[in-house]
Amino acid sequence: MAMGAPVVPPFLVVRNISKAFGGAKALRNASLDIIAGEVHGLVGANGAGKSTMIRILAGLNHPDQGSIEIDGHTVGIETAHCATAFGMSFIHQELAFVPGMTVLQNIMLGVPKRSRFGLTDWAAIARDVEPIARRVGITASLNANVKGLSTAENWLINICRALVRKSRLIVMDEPTASLSAAESEKLFAIIKDLSASGVAVLYVSHRLDEILKLCDRVSVLRDGNSVAEFTRAGLTRKALVEAIVGSAHVGNDSRPEYAPQTHEIVLRVQNLTRLPKVRGVSFELRHGEVLGIGGLVGAGRSELVRLIYGADRADSGSMTFRGKPYAPKSPQAAVAAGLGLVPEERRTEGLFLTKSVAFNLGLVNLDKLVLGRRVPLLSRKSQSSLARETMKLLSIKTASVDSPVGRLSGGNQQKVVIGRWLQRAPHILILDEPTRGVDIGARAEIHRQIRELAAAGMAVLVISSEPDELPDLCDRVLVMAEGLIVREMSGASISRSAIVEASYGERSH
Amino acid sequence: MVSGAIDREDDQMSDASTYNRRLTPRAKAGLGIFARYATILGLLAMIVAFSILSPKAFSTLGNFTNVLNQASLAMIIAGGLTLAVVVGELDLSIGFAASLHGILVTGFIVHDKLPIPLAILIVLVLGALIGLVNGFIVTKMKVNSVIATLGVGTIITGLAFAYSAGVPIVAGVPEAFLQLSLGRWLFGIPNNIVVMVFVLGILWVLVERTSIGQEIQAVGGNPAASRLAGINVDRIKTLGFVISGICAALTGILLASRLGSGTTSAADSYLLTAFAAVFLGSATLRDGEFHVLGTLVGALIIAFGFNGLNIFGAPTFSQYVFQGAILIIAVGLSSLGRSLAES
Ligand SMILES: Nc1ncnc2c1ncn2[C@@H]1O[C@H](COP(=O)(O)OP(=O)(O)OP(=O)(O)O)[C@@H](O)[C@H]1O
Ligand SMILES: [Mg+2]
Numbered sequence: 001m002a003m004g005a006p007v008v009p010p011f012l013v014v015r016n017i018s019k020a021f022g023g024a025k026a027l028r029n030a031s032l033d034i035i036a037g038e039v040h041g042l043v044g045a046n047g048a049g050k051s052t053m054i055r056i057l058a059g060l061n062h063p064d065q066g067s068i069e070i071d072g073h074t075v076g077i078e079t080a081h082c083a084t085a086f087g088m089s090f091i092h093q094e095l096a097f098v099p100g101m102t103v104l105q106n107i108m109l110g111v112p113k114r115s116r117f118g119l120t121d122w123a124a125i126a127r128d129v130e131p132i133a134r135r136v137g138i139t140a141s142l143n144a145n146v147k148g149l150s151t152a153e154n155w156l157i158n159i160c161r162a163l164v165r166k167s168r169l170i171v172m173d174e175p176t177a178s179l180s181a182a183e184s185e186k187l188f189a190i191i192k193d194l195s196a197s198g199v200a201v202l203y204v205s206h207r208l209d210e211i212l213k214l215c216d217r218v219s220v221l222r223d224g225n226s227v228a229e230f231t232r233a234g235l236t237r238k239a240l241v242e243a244i245v246g247s248a249h250v251g252n253d254s255r256p257e258y259a260p261q262t263h264e265i266v267l268r269v270q271n272l273t274r275l276p277k278v279r280g281v282s283f284e285l286r287h288g289e290v291l292g293i294g295g296l297v298g299a300g301r302s303e304l305v306r307l308i309y310g311a312d313r314a315d316s317g318s319m320t321f322r323g324k325p326y327a328p329k330s331p332q333a334a335v336a337a338g339l340g341l342v343p344e345e346r347r348t349e350g351l352f353l354t355k356s357v358a359f360n361l362g363l364v365n366l367d368k369l370v371l372g373r374r375v376p377l378l379s380r381k382s383q384s385s386l387a388r389e390t391m392k393l394l395s396i397k398t399a400s401v402d403s404p405v406g407r408l409s410g411g412n413q414q415k416v417v418i419g420r421w422l423q424r425a426p427h428i429l430i431l432d433e434p435t436r437g438v439d440i441g442a443r444a445e446i447h448r449q450i451r452e453l454a455a456a457g458m459a460v461l462v463i464s465s466e467p468d469e470l471p472d473l474c475d476r477v478l479v480m481a482e483g484l485i486v487r488e489m490s491g492a493s494i495s496r497s498a499i500v501e502a503s504y505g506e507r508s509h
Numbered sequence: 510m511v512s513g514a515i516d517r518e519d520d521q522m523s524d525a526s527t528y529n530r531r532l533t534p535r536a537k538a539g540l541g542i543f544a545r546y547a548t549i550l551g552l553l554a555m556i557v558a559f560s561i562l563s564p565k566a567f568s569t570l571g572n573f574t575n576v577l578n579q580a581s582l583a584m585i586i587a588g589g590l591t592l593a594v595v596v597g598e599l600d601l602s603i604g605f606a607a608s609l610h611g612i613l614v615t616g617f618i619v620h621d622k623l624p625i626p627l628a629i630l631i632v633l634v635l636g637a638l639i640g641l642v643n644g645f646i647v648t649k650m651k652v653n654s655v656i657a658t659l660g661v662g663t664i665i666t667g668l669a670f671a672y673s674a675g676v677p678i679v680a681g682v683p684e685a686f687l688q689l690s691l692g693r694w695l696f697g698i699p700n701n702i703v704v705m706v707f708v709l710g711i712l713w714v715l716v717e718r719t720s721i722g723q724e725i726q727a728v729g730g731n732p733a734a735s736r737l738a739g740i741n742v743d744r745i746k747t748l749g750f751v752i753s754g755i756c757a758a759l760t761g762i763l764l765a766s767r768l769g770s771g772t773t774s775a776a777d778s779y780l781l782t783a784f785a786a787v788f789l790g791s792a793t794l795r796d797g798e799f800h801v802l803g804t805l806v807g808a809l810i811i812a813f814g815f816n817g818l819n820i821f822g823a824p825t826f827s828q829y830v831f832q833g834a835i836l837i838i839a840v841g842l843s844s845l846g847r848s849l850a851e852s
Contacts, residue, residue: 351734363723363738364739
């Protein structure tokens with residue numbers, strides 16, 4: 001290599017970085033280099049250190065050891081401002097909104113603004129930003145309030161901001177976890193476009209198909225170590241999985257045989273309506289059945305399950321649960337009847353971020369953790385043994401059961417929300433995007449647990465926008481579009497392409 | 510939530526996290542530990558300093574018992590307030606309520622000639638009722654708890670005037686009622702202290718060691734997630750107000766017994782003391798999380814602080830300065846703890 005060494009150094013070189021949080025080592029001697037204009041994948045299991053690496057580049061965490069070079073010069077990234085000044089922009093795993101501000105204001109957050117007579121010259125800024133916004137595919141008016149915008153549009157706003165700042169590297173932490181298939185495709189096109197214009201992209205994802213399709217090079221982290229680096233030529237799914245997991249073993253979930261029609265009906269939904277999102281939905285769910293609900297983001301799937309769970313009230317329609325009329329007034333009533341819900345947004349709807357892992361896992365299982373039915377005293381021993389059991393079951397990576405759950409990596413937080421309900425094993429478990437942000441190994445394990453509980457009689461209702469999840473997991477799939485069920489498929493006829501096709505609102509049966 | 514943060518790295522962040530960003534990680538960890546133990550260190554430092562400066566007056570068993578005895582009433586009302594803030598609400602009615610309860614209990618005994626235990630029981634039930642009203646206004650009418658409890662507190666003050674016409678009930682308070690607060694029925698320990706230990710003990714067990722306590726903590730931590738986990742959020746919040754109301758009643762009763770009178774506004778100032786104690790407590794041992802044990806430590810700091818000021822003959826104005834300053838410091842420490850926990 002010495003002879004043909006590139007004259008231009010890579011844009012970014014991370015050399016032998018280590019970072020520990022208390023006793024927990026998030027990164028050990030991890031390295032990474034990014035060449036201008038490439039799409040660079042960063043993969044690894046939950047808790048492997050991907051987000052930590054990114055937060056270090058962003059100046060949010062500081063490495064204990066190691067060095068970072070930009071354009072061949074060693075630099076220290078002390079603050080987020082430094083990172084921006086070095087030409088890096090970040091779209092983090094947990095994205096938040098700034099409601100009450102316009103699209104333009106959001107794009108310009110933290111960007112130095114042109115001003116006239118000491119006042120920000122929004123008109124001039126809008127003229128500059130407009131073409132960039134159109135280029136990344138923002139269709140909303142720049143003066144629109146961001147409140148009504150989707151997650152996808154928020155991603156676009158973030159990308160737009162990066163371009164306005166003239167960033168040379170845009171880092172995306174699990175971008176497609178909350179995007180629909182169509183939105184993801186658009187994002188990929190934008191990434192290709194960025195790459196062609198010389199902007200590098202560091203791309204973190206658990207979806208290996210995306211990595212294989214998109215990336216010029218891929219770095220793999222395992223337990224905080226850099227274990228492999230692939231170029232386009234050597235990139236195969238098998239090699240990636242091996243590098244991520246550390247062995248050739250891949251969770252091969254063989255589904256148990258199952259004949260759903262023989263089991264008793266546990267839930268019957270008739271003409272359930274809550275305008276405008278749910279417009280007359282009817283279906284039946286049987287004990288032991290895993291029923292998927294496919295469709296586009298916004299098709300009314302989450303709204304439907306919220307009605308079943310008592311989180312919202314229906315305008316009309318009826319339900320029967322285990323043969324009796326069922327009209328839950330609140331989630332509390334639904335839980336008491338024997339339902340459980342893993343909500344879509346883990347951080348806002350699922351977790352108690354400052355509370356411990358044990359607290360979070362114990363919450364819906366309190367009846368199991370008290371000393372007796374009449375004695376509501378909590379047994380701390382039962383609480384932590386339940387937590388440890390769940391940790392082992394789903395390989396939740398945490399320093400201890402007493403760590404605040406907010407300190408866990410994104411995928412491990414998701415496992416906590418699921419683990420809570422797996423332990424309770426309700427009659428009906430509703431899962432809204434259950435494996436969002438969860439790595440391939442853990443995903444297979446979660447699917448296996450769900451199948452096992454179903455085999456024991458639990459009925460499962462799954463919503464997923466992840467293309468392969470419903471075909472992998474479900475006995476039967478309903479596809480929703482615009483608040484209606486437009487297609488039902490079962491057994492061997494369930495396929496990714498059939499679900500996608502039906503999602504686009506073709507109403508024939 | 511904080512108003513401006515599109516993602517964590519951005520400039521539009523809460524002041525607290527901007528402040529964090531400038532610190533090295535080690536300094537941050539150090540600051541975290543310091544913040545967690547600062548209140549306890551402060552308490553010990555104060556005791557040591559006062560003991561050295563005034564060994565004869567301050568560091569005697571008699572004075573310590575005295576301080577604790579005096580502080581017990583504040584600790585009970587602050588313990589109740591802790592429950593209200595743990596469920597994520599504020600209760601500003603407690604001081605006014607305690608004043609009303611003091612008047613009512615003396616009135617029931619002196620004017621209505623009710624047996625003392627019955628008078629006490631009625632007042633405690635009234636305390637719970639006021640909590641129920643607060644809870645109803647906040648959870649069902651969706652009124653912000655600051656406004657709701659301020660309104661209820663003001664109405665209560667009106668009721669107290671209506672009942673007593675502003676004239677203290679002094680004459681004819683039976684000795685037996687005075688003994689409630691002044692007596693030492695258990696091993697010579699002042700009754701106030703015994704009651705305080707008993708009440709805070711129950712509250713601690715309730716919050717930390719029962720299943721309903723887990724729900725109480727959950728509701729304060731994330732109401733939306735609590736609801737989806739099947740918890741009746743409204744009921745738990747109301748429970749917080751009810752406990753706060755009962756503790757306010759207890760403090761009002763004990764104060765009336767100690768003063769030997771029912772006086773309008775007698776307990777009003779407990780509101781500030783209780784808040785200072787609760788917020789100081791949230792910075793104690795935990796990162797800005799409200800808890801019963803912390804409240805106890807917070808109340809002790811305030812009590813010893815006042816005691817020191819008294820012993821050194823500090824002028825009256827300085828007591829107000831101390832009270833106000835400690836409240837601000839307490840809330841500051843509390844939010845510092847929280848922002849460190851988030852980073
Ligand atoms: N602030 C923190 N305090 C303590 N431990 C932390 C903190 N941040 C991260 N960790 C630990 O560092 C490890 C790496 O976490 P990181 O978030 O980088 O994982 P990740 O690769 O992004 O995982 P995921 O795919 O689940 O998002 C985890 O074990 C996590 O628990
Ligand atoms: Mg991550």
